[in-house]
Amino acid sequence: MPGHDPDRARKTALQARLVAFVLAGTMFLWMGAQYLGGKMGWESRYVFLFDFAAIAAFLWALVVTYQIWRNRQG
Numbered sequence: 001m002p003g004h005d006p007d008r009a010r011k012t013a014l015q016a017r018l019v020a021f022v023l024a025g026t027m028f029l030w031m032g033a034q035y036l037g038g039k040m041g042w043e044s045r046y047v048f049l050f051d052f053a054a055i056a057a058f059l060w061a062l063v064v065t066y067q068i069w070r071n072r073q074g
Contacts, residue, residue: 008071015068019061026061030054 033050036042 012068012071015064019064019068022057023061026054026057 030050030053034047037047037050
């Protein structure tokens with residue numbers, strides 16, 4: 001395959017795996033925080049901190065996924 005770079009493919013695969021772990025971990029931690037917050041009666045402002053952290057992680061994953069997609073185009 002012309003232009004095939006194994007190092008680039010390996011780097012892309014590692015980035016994709018990292019994104020997958022971040023997405024799965026974020027969902028797991030966010031759901032756990034929501035559950036604990038409800039059971040322990042945490043104030044809303046503390047629960048919102050977990051919401052904002054999850055949003056930040058999802059935005060990071062979106063940006064990295066876009067970068068992976070762009071790198072595969074060229």
